[in-house]
Amino acid sequence: MMLFKIRLAIDHLRTCFKNSLEPFQNICIDESLMLFKGRLAFKQFIPSKRHRFGVKLFILCDCETSYILDFIIYTGSSTEITQFPEVGISGSIVLTLLEKYFNNGHSLYVDxxxxxxxxxxxxxxxxxxxxxxxxxxxxxxxxxxxxxxxxxxxxxxxxxxxxxxxxxxxxxxxxxxxxxxxxxxxxxxxxxxxxxxxxxxxxxxxxMGAIDKTDMLLSTESVRKTIRWYKKVFFHLLDLSILNVHVIYKMKTGENIPLLQFQIKLIKEIVEKYQKFRPRASSSKNIGQDAPMRLVARHFPSHVEKNEKKK
Structure with missing residues (x-):
């Protein structure tokens, strides 16, 4: 119930993550912590993590590529997992995440x-x-x-x-x-x-270092700030999606491009594909001919000399 505001996004991304890549033999499960210091009933404190305070996710990851196969967001007693009383909560999380990958000969690493x-x-x-x-x-x-x-x-x-x-x-x-x-x-x-x-x-x-590697990459690239926890979680899930796309891109092309450059390249392609120009009534310029990259390029101040009209 606590995740109802972003339930559609969570279910859609979990399905996409599972169906986009078949993992190699070795997989691992570990906790990941999304930084959040606001007031939240299921906020966690993990001193061994970089951020220490935030929303905890249980992540299933491919060890070979660091691709995120599935995740569960921890919400306390209402965490949506299949209960297996004989192995407790921790074992139930493992069996829930691995449900799609049983009987395939995988090797799981856990703490x-x-x-x-x-x-x-x-x-x-x-x-x-x-x-x-x-x-x-x-x-x-x-x-x-x-x-x-x-x-x-x-x-x-x-x-x-x-x-x-x-x-x-x-x-x-x-x-x-x-x-x-x-x-x-x-x-x-x-x-x-x-x-x-x-x-x-x-x-x-x-x-066992695959999930820590993803946390390290996200900690340097994600800079969004909001006081709404569900917005923070939504943006974090977008970051996880970009990490997965980055992994697939490197596997398909063989190009070992850094994550930051890949993000910039992805943003440019999205702007070029989905841009919609809205001409201003008060402007005589043809806005439709402007380059879309001006929206993401870096701008610098420059000195402008006075003209004859002293403007």
């Missing part, structure tokens, strides 16, 4: 708010692999009480799920239905020897 043995078992039944950091107090998790030295790891396996505990500067716990207990040389040294990491941690670090 510890979503990860649980129950969720990963359901995903494996639907032919979807998963990997993510995990909290020690999750239901059905092994105790993992072994004392380790830096660089050591210990693994437990049950059916199709692997649990890994690895000690670096701090303990890292992983849950995966993709990996084995393989250790990989990561190019660094520890006490004069090549440093080795579990393969699941290396792949997790490689694939």
């Amino acid at each position: 510890n708010w979503y990860t649980s043995p129950s969720l990963f078992s359901i995903l494996h039944e639907k032919k979807t692999n998963a990997c993510g950091t995990v909290k020690i107090n999750r239901k059905h998790m092994p105790p993992l009480k072994e004392k380790l030295e830096r660089g050591q790891h210990v693994c437990y396996a049950a059916r199709n799920i692997l649990t890994t505990k690895w000690l670096d500067k701090r303990e890292v716990r992983m849950l995966s239905t993709i990996h084995t207990d393989e250790m990989i040389v990561c190019g660094k040294t520890l006490q004069g020897e090549d440093k080795r990491k579990p393969l699941c941690i290396l792949n997790y670090n490689e694939n």
Whole structure:
């Protein structure tokens, strides 16, 4: 109910996002925060995000291209998701976002708010692999009480799920239905020897940065300000659309154009295609012959010399 003012735009964009690109094998789910400091019942505070305050979105993203496949806007208890009591709210969000992509062999990467043995078992039944950091107090998790030295790891396996505990500067716990207990040389040294990491941690670090990358791009390009939260969300969804179009453009043309240049190019083409001139009654100039680019070009002040009439 809270999103009724922009419901048509949200439903239309979600459908377009899903149908415009088939994702590669690796996909990820994470939170994104749209900056908003006004009064709003479902405003969130996330200290790890760049803006910290704002409207939270759960985003499904393709790891290879950073294309946004789907999103859910968080509105508190009224968030529109399909409820799955056996996996809780976080698991229900994952299953809702992945509904279109089950049984295709995708590999999902998530952080510890979503990860649980129950969720990963359901995903494996639907032919979807998963990997993510995990909290020690999750239901059905092994105790993992072994004392380790830096660089050591210990693994437990049950059916199709692997649990890994690895000690670096701090303990890292992983849950995966993709990996084995393989250790990989990561190019660094520890006490004069090549440093080795579990393969699941290396792949997790490689694939979980897609949504943070989109947040970084939006934080530098979006400058709209409004006190109406629904307008802010609407403009943010337009920015997400431009990001997706930018990804598809690069895939189709092979041209690695920066996002800012792409936005300017897109604006020019829209102005040229949809411009409508309205001649002024008081003006004798032919407005219809003006170049539409004058509306987006940069203008600079210049000194004008006085003429004979001193005007």
